[in-house]
Amino acid sequence: MKIAVIGTGMVGRVLAARLSGLGHEVVIGTRDVEATMVRADTDALGTPPYAQWQAEHPEVGLRTFAAAGAFAELVLNASNGANSLRALEQVGADNLTGKVLVDVALPLDLSQGMPPTLTVANTDSLGEQIQRAFPAARVVKTLNTVFCEVMVDPARVPGEHTVFVAGDDADAKNTARELLSAFGWPERRVIDLGDITGARGSEMYMRLYFQLAGLLNTFELNIEVHRSQTASR
């Protein structure tokens, strides 16, 4: 499949490399190709310059947001959640029409340090905002509850831990589940939270996730859901 990954950061790179390794044709979308390639600084999270990663991954193309969107059959939003709506506007509503838009982004406000607060929460979510802004896209919120290395290789964390999907379009969710399966997520560990408002639960969980990451000194963590065998109510 032709896949555009939106976002040149750590999450976008890890997803792009993994999808390419699975045999997909993958491009990464960015605002300004030249500016991305000449940037020489390591970012606040310690992510090395993009050009260095690009040299190690010649199989992944780098395009403008719009060119990446035009190329893609499926678009994967791995941009900084605080900027996702602007980035997807540049991808272009026409380039998103009818396509599956897998949204893994987090609406984080890191201005007060860690753990972050969210830029949207409680009565709305980033997943819902994206679906409203691009009503002809078929948005699926997923993978946002785990670190990028765990997204593409869940066996890095032991146990029967869970990944969530939420979205209005059942076929789009099936497509997303196929990607999850290819990444290594067994079907039994995928929980469907229903329509795109389900994104609220998985996004709001991120506060607890970042608190746990600080306490356990790793981002490589996840939760397993246990339930009573004799449901009383």
Next chain:
Amino acid sequence: MKIAVIGTGMVGRVLAARLSGLGHEVVIGTRDVEATMVRADTDALGTPPYAQWQAEHPEVGLRTFAAAGAFAELVLNASNGANSLRALEQVGADNLTGKVLVDVALPLDLSQGMPPTLTVANTDSLGEQIQRAFPAARVVKTLNTVFCEVMVDPARVPGEHTVFVAGDDADAKNTARELLSAFGWPERRVIDLGDITGARGSEMYMRLYFQLAGLLNTFELNIEVHRSQTASR
């Protein structure tokens, strides 16, 4: 220990009965004792009238908020989270001074149905609001991530699932942990989220919890935290 449980609903009753069964002297606090005893209706959640429960639990006293607070060495807030600050005001700041205040309440807004939104989230939490309103109380947020029957009997849900504590006072957290241990929570399954701002994570998780409760058709569920054995960052 002399314990006042604030709140006559299902959560307060389950906690009061369990604490009494463990040998504590327990009273339940209410706004108006007579009104609570004469109420004959079953509430929206199907909870039977208080007087019926009271007749089955003569070992638990019913007092006004203030009298319950004056009686108690430890206060447990099991009131409706949307009303907790008002209820605790009636308990009285003086009656809370220096005491451990275990807060299990959820700031739920159920006006739009299930799953609920929160009355406070993201940049604040009910636990923090209570600690700010009663600075001389030693607030510990805990047990708010599980259904009341699971609070007092975690074995109802299989697996190595987790309970969280958060609070500014280390001794108060130790007292809360002793209660958790008596309820059946092994020490290894108690995660300390740090100071009272940790309540934000456990309260915001409630959105996901209620979504899962709807999907799994039970409130008797909980999460287990798994982490990588080789923490990379």
